Amino acid sequence: MKWLEDALAKARPLFEGGGRFRAFKPLFDAMENFMLSPSTPTARAPHIRDPLDVKRYMSMVIIGLLPCLLASFYFFGWRMLAMIVVSYAAGGAVEVAFAVLRKEEINEGFLVTGLLFPLILPPALPLWMVGVGVAFGVLVGKELFGGTGRNLFNPALVGRCFLALGYPKAMSSDWISPVLAWPGRLGEYATDTVTSATPLAAAKNGEWARLGDLLLGNVSGSAGETSALAALVGGVVLVAVGVANWRTVVAMLIGFIALTAGVFGGSVNIVVWHCLAGGLLFGAFFMATDPVTSPMTNGGKWIYGLLIGVVTALIRNFTGYVEGVMFAILLGNIFAPVLDEIFIAVHVRRLNREG
Amino acid sequence: MKLAGGYNVSIKGRPSNDVEVLPEPQVLQLPLQSRFLNFSNVRVEEGQHVRLGEVLAKDPDHFAIPLLAPRAGTVRLAAAENHIVLEDVSRADHEPYDSFEETEHIPENLGSVGIKRYKLLQLGAWQFFRNAETGGPVDPFGTPTAVIVSTVHFEPYVARGDVQMQKRLRAFTRGLEHLQTLLEYQQIYLALPEVHSSLALKVRDMIRGYAWAKPVGIPFRYPFDSPALLVRRLGLKPTAENPVWALPTEGVLALDRALTLSQPCTVRIVAVGGPAVRKPVHVKAMPGYPLKDLLAGRLVDGPTRTLAGGALTGGEVTETQLGLDTECQGLTVLQESTRRELFGFMRPGSDRRSYSKCFLSSLRGQFWESYTTALRGEGRPCIACGECMSVCPARISPSIIHKYLYQDELEQAQRLRVDLCVECGLCSYVCPSKIDLRAEFIDSKQDIERELQTQEPSE
Numbered sequence: 001m002k003w004l005e006d007a008l009a010k011a012r013p014l015f016e017g018g019g020r021f022r023a024f025k026p027l028f029d030a031m032e033n034f035m036l037s038p039s040t041p042t043a044r045a046p047h048i049r050d051p052l053d054v055k056r057y058m059s060m061v062i063i064g065l066l067p068c069l070l071a072s073f074y075f076f077g078w079r080m081l082a083m084i085v086v087s088y089a090a091g092g093a094v095e096v097a098f099a100v101l102r103k104e105e106i107n108e109g110f111l112v113t114g115l116l117f118p119l120i121l122p123p124a125l126p127l128w129m130v131g132v133g134v135a136f137g138v139l140v141g142k143e144l145f146g147g148t149g150r151n152l153f154n155p156a157l158v159g160r161c162f163l164a165l166g167y168p169k170a171m172s173s174d175w176i177s178p179v180l181a182w183p184g185r186l187g188e189y190a191t192d193t194v195t196s197a198t199p200l201a202a203a204k205n206g207e208w209a210r211l212g213d214l215l216l217g218n219v220s221g222s223a224g225e226t227s228a229l230a231a232l233v234g235g236v237v238l239v240a241v242g243v244a245n246w247r248t249v250v251a252m253l254i255g256f257i258a259l260t261a262g263v264f265g266g267s268v269n270i271v272v273w274h275c276l277a278g279g280l281l282f283g284a285f286f287m288a289t290d291p292v293t294s295p296m297t298n299g300g301k302w303i304y305g306l307l308i309g310v311v312t313a314l315i316r317n318f319t320g321y322v323e324g325v326m327f328a329i330l331l332g333n334i335f336a337p338v339l340d341e342i343f344i345a346v347h348v349r350r351l352n353r354e355g
Numbered sequence: 356m357k358l359a360g361g362y363n364v365s366i367k368g369r370p371s372n373d374v375e376v377l378p379e380p381q382v383l384q385l386p387l388q389s390r391f392l393n394f395s396n397v398r399v400e401e402g403q404h405v406r407l408g409e410v411l412a413k414d415p416d417h418f419a420i421p422l423l424a425p426r427a428g429t430v431r432l433a434a435a436e437n438h439i440v441l442e443d444v445s446r447a448d449h450e451p452y453d454s455f456e457e458t459e460h461i462p463e464n465l466g467s468v469g470i471k472r473y474k475l476l477q478l479g480a481w482q483f484f485r486n487a488e489t490g491g492p493v494d495p496f497g498t499p500t501a502v503i504v505s506t507v508h509f510e511p512y513v514a515r516g517d518v519q520m521q522k523r524l525r526a527f528t529r530g531l532e533h534l535q536t537l538l539e540y541q542q543i544y545l546a547l548p549e550v551h552s553s554l555a556l557k558v559r560d561m562i563r564g565y566a567w568a569k570p571v572g573i574p575f576r577y578p579f580d581s582p583a584l585l586v587r588r589l590g591l592k593p594t595a596e597n598p599v600w601a602l603p604t605e606g607v608l609a610l611d612r613a614l615t616l617s618q619p620c621t622v623r624i625v626a627v628g629g630p631a632v633r634k635p636v637h638v639k640a641m642p643g644y645p646l647k648d649l650l651a652g653r654l655v656d657g658p659t660r661t662l663a664g665g666a667l668t669g670g671e672v673t674e675t676q677l678g679l680d681t682e683c684q685g686l687t688v689l690q691e692s693t694r695r696e697l698f699g700f701m702r703p704g705s706d707r708r709s710y711s712k713c714f715l716s717s718l719r720g721q722f723w724e725s726y727t728t729a730l731r732g733e734g735r736p737c738i739a740c741g742e743c744m745s746v747c748p749a750r751i752s753p754s755i756i757h758k759y760l761y762q763d764e765l766e767q768a769q770r771l772r773v774d775l776c777v778e779c780g781l782c783s784y785v786c787p788s789k790i791d792l793r794a795e796f797i798d799s800k801q802d803i804e805r806e807l808q809t810q811e812p813s814e
Contacts, residue, residue, distance in 0.1 A: 005695065033733060037699025039692045041728040044794040046667040046780035047660065047689060048366060051707040051714060052787045053732025055700035057740060060713050105733060149736030149788075241712045245741065291739040296754055344755060344771065351750065351772045354587060 008032050026099040030106035057243060058108040064238035065115055065286065067230035072223040075178035076123035077185035080223055083118040083130050090131035091117070094138040098147065109148035109155075109292075110138060116156040116286060119224025120279065120326075121163070124174035124190070129167060133159040153333045154293045157326055164326070175220035180213075195220055199277045200322040211269075214276035225279040235285025244289035247301040252284045255309025263317050280312060283325035293333045297347065300339035308332040358588065360748040361576040362781055365708050366511045366666055367723040370628040370635040370685075372518050383426060383441040383643030384434075384678030387412060390663075390670075391491050392482065392682060394422040397439065403430045407446065408478070408619035411439050417492040422681065423479045425621035425641035435677055441643065468537055471614060472496060478613040479620050482681060483606025487582035487599040498541075499600040500593045502534065503585050504568075505546040506558070506604045509577040510665030512628030513685035516604035517554045518637050519624045523608055524554075528561045530611030534602070535567050543568045544589060550575055577667070578748055578779035587749075587775075603684075626685030629666065630725040631659045643678040650688070658691040660728050667780035668793075692729030710746060710785045735788035737761075743782035743792060749775045753782040753792045760799055765806070768799050776800065 014021050015028040032038075034055075042049060072080045091114040099106040117134045137159020145151040164171045177195045179185050198221045199209035209219050217227025225231065238244040257271055264270040275281070288294060288308050295304050308328045315324025387394045394412035396419075399405060405428060410421040428441030465473060472495045475481045486493050487503050506516035520527050534543060545562060547555045549572035562568045571589065573579050582601035586593060593599040602610075609620035621641050628635035631654050640649060650661070662669030663680065666687045696702065704714030708724040716722075743753035751772050759767035773796050782792040 004697065034698075036695040036697060038730070038733055039695050040730045040733070041660075041692050042730050044791050045662075045670055046784050046793065047662055047669070047671065047728050048364065048666045048726040048784065049729070049731045049789065050711070050785045050787075051704060051709050051731050052711045052742070052785070053700060053789065054735045054738060054787050055732065056713055057711075057738070057787050059700060105735070107735065109738075147736065149738050243713065243740075291741065294739075296739050296741060296744065296752065340755070344752065347750075347752070348771060351775065 004036060008036070023100055026104065026106050027096055030099075054108050058112050060241050060243045061112045061238065061286070062115060064234040064241075064243070065119065065224070067234040068119055068224040068227065068282065068286075069115070071217050071227040071230040072119060072123070074184035074186060075180075075217055075226060076176050076223055077188045077190050079190035080118065080123060082127060083121065083123075083125070083223070084115060086127045086130045087118045087134045088114040091134040091138045094135050094143065098143045102147075104147070107148040109142070113138060113142070113155045116224075117159055120156060120160050120222045120282070120287075122171060122174035123176045123223040125163075125170055126174075129163060129170060133163040135159075136162045149292055151292060152337070153330055154287055154290050157287060157330055157333075160326055161330060177220050178218055178226065180216065180218040198322065200316065203277070204322060208273065209277070211273060211276065214273065219277075222279060222282075225282040228276040228281050231281040231285055235281065238285060238289070244285055245291070245294070245301055247298055248289045248294055248305040249284050251302045251305025252288055252309040252312075253305075255306035256280060256313050257309070259310050259313035260317075263313065274313075274316070278316075278323045279325040283308075283312075283329055287325070288329050288332065293336060295336045295339045295343070297340050297343035299343040299346070300336065303339050304332050304336055307335060358574060358576075358579055358584075358748065359750055360746045360781070361579055362710055362746050362785070363509070363575075363577050364511055364666065364726075364784065365721060365723050367630040367725045368512065368628045368632050368635045368687075369723070370512055370515075370518075370626040370637050372521070372637070374518060374521075374624055374637045374639055376639045377644065377649065379446065380426070380444055380641075380644055380648065381442075382645060383428065383444050383641070384645055385411065385422060385425075385439045385441070385643035386676050386678055386680040387422070387437050387439065389680035389682040392417060392420060397432065399430045399432075399439070401430060401432045404428070405430060405441070407621065410477075414492075418476070418481070418495055420482050420492060421477065421479060422642075423619050423621060425643055436675065438677055439643075469496060471533075471537055474617070475610060475613050478609075478618070480606065480609035480613040483602055483609055485582070485601045487586045487601035488593060490583075490601075493598055493600055498597055499538070500597045501542045501544060501589075501591050502538065502600045502602060503544045503546060503582050503589075504531065504534070504602045504604075504607060505580055505582060505585075506555075507546055507548045507573050507580040508603070508684070509575070509580045510667055511577075512626045512635070512687050513665045514605070514624050514626040514637060517548075517552065518626075519604045519608065520554065520558075524557060524561070526611045526615075527558070527604065527607055529615060530607035530609075531562065531565070531568060533610055533614045534607065535565070538567075544585070545570050546573050546580065546585060547571065548575055549573055578777060578781070581748070581777045581779060583777040584748055625679070625683060627653060627688070628685065629662075629687040629689055630727070631655050631688040631690045640679055642681040645678050646672065646676070646686075649679065650686070654688055655690065658693070660689050660691055662687040662689070666726065667784060668778060690725075690727045692727040694727075694729075711742060711787075730789050732787065732789050734790070737788055737790060740787060742785040742787065746781045746785050748779060748781070749777050751775050753796070756799075757790060757792055757795060760795055765799060765802055769803050773799055774803065 013019050015025045091110050095110040137155040141153050141155035141158030142151040199219045213219050215228050239246045260274045261271050311328035312324045315321050392414045394414050396413040396415045398410050405424040407427050409424045412422045413419045426444045428444040431440040434440040476495045481495050484493050545568050547570050586599050591599050612618050612620050624637050626637050661672040663672050663683050705716050707714045756768050756771050756773050776796045780793045
């Protein structure tokens with residue numbers, strides 16, 4: 001590793017002080033600290049620190065997303081990879097531009113946003129739309145609020161919302177029907193067979209997809225959400241390592257199941273079907289649990305989860321939209337600060353009573 | 356208050372139960388400043404010969420708590436800045452210091468309790484009496500709400516009560532009896548570890564008959580030994596006039612020494628531990644013992660950082676401090692961070708202890724890690740991960756308070772009870788964004804205090 005340290009030391013003057021590329025110092029720092037863990041010492045007590053850092057934290061989300069990612073490659077072909085590359089390039093460009101402008105460090109958050117975003121898009125969406133969407137999401141959903149940690153909305157969902165409103169036709173019809181039989185679409189880049197009905201849309205016309213297909217992902221839908229099994233596996237890992245909060249996930253599922261059961265008169269089959277269909281599980285494990293945009297208090301997390309679950313069921317069953325996870329989570333994001341306020345006030349009262 | 360949060364950091368270098376007696380020093384370098392005390396009122400002259408136990412200086416802001424000469428010697432005032440140096444140190448002309456009255460005249464109308472407390476002050480035992488909430492010194496002639504005697508120190512690594520007590524159990528219980536005579540009817544709470552150590556059982560046995568001493572079992576987790584936390588857990592209601600006093604094990608021993616033997620407390624047992632210490636141990640040393648001699652031959656090679664106190668709350672011992680100060684309970688030595696790892700954040704991390712479950716080590720049992728002074732990450736904005744909220748033993752919400760302090764909203768921090776922070780340092784320790792929460796809260800508490808003081812006269 002000595003050679004790498006030496007090479008970086010040699011290049012550093014170009015990015016510092018009067019160096020030719022001084023404007024790109026954040027980019028250089030990010031590259032350097034990505035490859036070599038920094039050796040910065042602590043300044044004030046405590047002088048020892050936990051090994052967990054934001055890079056590790058975000059890496060956990062990416063690990064949790066792997067099953068969905070692999071499933072999307074299998075079912076929809078290598079074009080997914082192109083979508084991810086475009087998403088990272090466009091989102092990263094906005095992130096870097098703002099870091100350079102603000103003279104701040106580049107944040108790891110976009111590594112997650114950039115990967116989440118293509119997974120919640122129709123797999124046949126034109127690549128330029130992917131780029132425009134993620135750029136909008138990062139710019140408006142995150143950077144204008146002050147960057148990672150200060151955003152009100154989940155940036156990936158802001159980007160998707162923008163596309164859904166701006167290009168409704170592409171966003172509601174660019175589905176690909178998957179291939180279940182081995183080797184899936186692992187051998188091809190993309191396909192021309194564009195179908196138009198996701199299971200939720202088809203269900204409105206009375207065609208119910210088989211439960212087994214929903215579980216494995218043998219249905220059309222957004223790239224990463226079709227396989228309920230993959231979302232479950234990755235999601236459980238994410239909850240187990242403590243990065244996704246179990247309260248949010250459980251509350252969201254309870255809210256959703258309760259209302260869906262109410263609507264369909266407690267038919268277990270239909271409730272399970274609705275749980276596995278669409279982006280519910282993906283949203284519950286990977287989108288609603290985003291710590292920045294969900295409440296910080298435990299009580300807030302319960303209410304927030306319940307709210308998202310209930311609203312998802314409401315949108316699915318009582319509006320013109322077939323899928324409601326995106327809007328429900330964005331709505332939950334709006335409520336998050338208010339919920340925190342309420343639960344903090346309750347907690348402070350308890351602290352005051354204890355004296 | 357139920358106990359919540361807390362975490363035991365398994366850092367390598369736990370001092371053994373052995374107490375090593377250091378060789379007698381040639382020179383003593385007594386720092387005039389320590390964490391709470393500032394002995395600015397120097398009472399000796401250059402070249403003066405002092406006897407063991409004589410007053411060298413006093414802290415005029417804290418009830419004239421004295422700095423005593425731990426040994427006989429010749430005073431050198433100009434030898435080092437902010438230090439009183441004693442040369443030609445010896446125990447030779449050691450004589451029982453029974454004439455504490457002669458140095459000052461005793462204030463009148465003290466009564467027997469007052470005289471005892473005055474004796475404690477003069478013999479250097481009063482500096483161990485602390486305000487349980489703030490950690491600062493308390494008025495020797497004040498009345499406490501209650502007294503918490505703590506025999507447990509969980510922070511890695513400060514001197515442990517059981518080690519300080521192990522051969523002096525008799526003195527400890529006698530000290531408790533003395534303590535009771537200093538009080539009127541106030542309860543003494545005796546914090547003991549909630550484990551079945553033979554020592555804890557013995558102590559419990561010995562105080563069984565005492566109605567005024569109440570044992571309190573402390574779960575073995577940092578920082579449940581914090582007196583500030585115990586005040587709330589026990590439901591005590593201290594006021595500014597009647598604080599809760601906290602007294603550590605060595606304080607009880609010093610109290611016994613002063614009242615039974617009329618001798619000053621000069622030698623103490625402190626811990627020397629941490630990953631950079633070859634053979635972590637407890638040492639018997641006196642204030643002013645040169646740190647260079649104390650640490651000589653004990654440390655591993657390479658640059659190190661010495662902390663006065665434990666790894667979580669101890670501050671760095673700067674080059675300007677030459678000798679052990681009177682408040683130091685232990686020295687924790689860390690290696691300076693120099694190592695950089697290729698793709699460090701992607702490693703499985705079976706060798707990394709973490710509060711989170713994001714490393715492979717969470718599947719592994721107990722092990723001790725060689726922490727260095729590395730920040731182990733880069734500073735980032737808060738991502739609201741909630742680690743600090745779950746680890747906080749005071750049950751305040753560090754991340755939310757941080758959010759307000761970041762916006763300079765001191766009143767909001769006050770509303771969220773930043774004052775309940777016990778400064779254990781765990782929030783800073785676990786933060787993945789490497790935010791210095793503890794430092795931030797200490798600063799804001801001082802700002803709030805200052806603001807309250809400026810407001811008072813106008814009301």
